[in-house]
Amino acid sequence: MPKNEASENVTADDVAVAAGVSRWTVNRAFKKDASISPMTREKVMQAASQLGYLPDLRAAALASDKSNLVALLVDDFANPHKLVMLERLTRALRSRGWDTLLVNTLNAEDAGPAIANASQRRVDATILIGIQFDDEVLAAALGARRLQKLIIFARTSENPNTISIAVDDAAATREIAQYVLDRGYKRPFYFAGPRTVSAHLMRKETFLAHWLKHTDQTVPSMSAPSYDANIAAEMVGHQFANQQETTRPDIIVCENDALAIGTIDAIRHQLGLRVPEDIAVIGFDDVPLAASPNYKLTTYRQPLTAMADYLVDVLEQSESKDMTRTFHGQLITRDSA
Amino acid sequence: MPKNEASENVTADDVAVAAGVSRWTVNRAFKKDASISPMTREKVMQAASQLGYLPDLRAAALASDKSNLVALLVDDFANPHKLVMLERLTRALRSRGWDTLLVNTLNAEDAGPAIANASQRRVDATILIGIQFDDEVLAAALGARRLQKLIIFARTSENPNTISIAVDDAAATREIAQYVLDRGYKRPFYFAGPRTVSAHLMRKETFLAHWLKHTDQTVPSMSAPSYDANIAAEMVGHQFANQQETTRPDIIVCENDALAIGTIDAIRHQLGLRVPEDIAVIGFDDVPLAASPNYKLTTYRQPLTAMADYLVDVLEQSESKDMTRTFHGQLITRDSA
């Protein structure tokens, strides 16, 4: 343990006295591009570490009105992809000097209070990460004027006051639909996620439109109330129990991997069928488990690292107009379809 | 959108003018147990919502030296159980008025800087959540004197300066070992997680000791470098390839579910064997996937909600002596063993 006898609050003033300089020189020593002589800085830093001094970021934020802090709102912890997103985002943020407030949007009614909460911490930006927001939530977020930036990550929004950083869902879905066509599947079924009034992904609609256009046929579908593999398994087991080979789908296209994993489990263990021989499955996200020898899931991988890096770019930009950007990922073909 | 015309910083002063009271009365209105007449408070709150005023928590923290903020340090995002922990912790914290700083400990060398980072935000406590800390990390954390409390969640630590909130690993492991004995398994194999100098779980040691005591036999084992299902699958596939039925284990006891899931995948898809008929598997944590029709994993469930609630109790306590506490969970028996 370092021998920092000063157990109480060490401030820049204390360091100033110890180093024989003024308090402002101490602060300069901790600023990156400050005009200060290397010798003075060295002297200050020595005294600082001697006393165990580190600048107080609360005070800095208060004085400069810049917190280097963002709020990450998350509402759906059942989806394993959230963990991957959290890792990539916190990594990109922290390695570039940003801290992260993780806000659990406890339930549908809590989105407003959650945003108010973040705004009281005077974060520089609020990030909705794959959240089931609706227009009310957005209005609440935009109403809390202190939120400099409102970023929708991994989802698109048409609201001009938000910045959306996401994969091009339409293009990705068309690529998936074309793959399904090219592989010769005839009876696809679309398994969508939660459908809110304004915030659901357009993947289902895109897939159905593409299929209709190319085959003149309508694709049946259903929607899960949440991205939860166990719930998905139950739904699939229920939906396709006792179906004839000729009427059941030959491929189930899932809105994401959480649903796809549950679907595969149900096909094997509840319907007693094989993947992909009897029913094939496609997912979206490429969660770690998708690559496991058990699932070998064909899925669409988003460029999360690039998206996270871009998010930090946006934060560091003073302007926030026209920052919305879509990315392109890639279809990862494995054995499931 | 609410009609809060005042777009810039609204402070208590503005509200005071609007409500015709002093600034201190405004702040009182927002304090829970303040001596203020209901009428005055009502008047203040009305003016406040009119202007869109919410107290600035940075300033409050600075003035009161109490931030109502904790730092959650996480180093291992491959383990799906982390997501469950994050959900339970943020839920308990936020519903009782605490905010959460999520700090990604980017790599082994980064633990120190991560802690320093949190201490600069003047958090009221730092929580190590299932982290692979070692003595150096603890020393660094304790060296940053501003951390009022250092809490080790879901792991035990003998360091008297820390508060550990965890399940009784020894008791849990003995229960597992006894179950394995009772079910008549003869050749167990222990699959452990990362082994650091000072911070690994004692589950493996406990299991081996229990088995030795009751059967006089030594249990073979191996250790994965991280709690990652895909890595676990590879290791198991490698370890038991081409083994005779008589020499291979009849049960693999895993330090947690991430390893157990990989183990099951490998047994089925790489070794071509059945679970539990050829090799049984036991995990620890009861992640959501453990209940899926595919894994039906026998595992040990920790009382996470109670643990999270207790954590907030600890935060609200002024004393921090003798706050370490262990919990008891329960063995969830499913089909895998």
Place this chain on the structure above:
DNA sequence: TTGTACGCGTTATCAA
């Protein structure tokens, strides 16, 4: 390169 008022928005404490 270094030093100096002043302000950031709140809380603690005491006085009215």
Place this chain on the structure above:
DNA sequence: TTGATAACGCGTACAA
């Protein structure tokens, strides 16, 4: 119950 003074620790702007 209310009002007022003095911190809390640092940043900005400017002067030395």
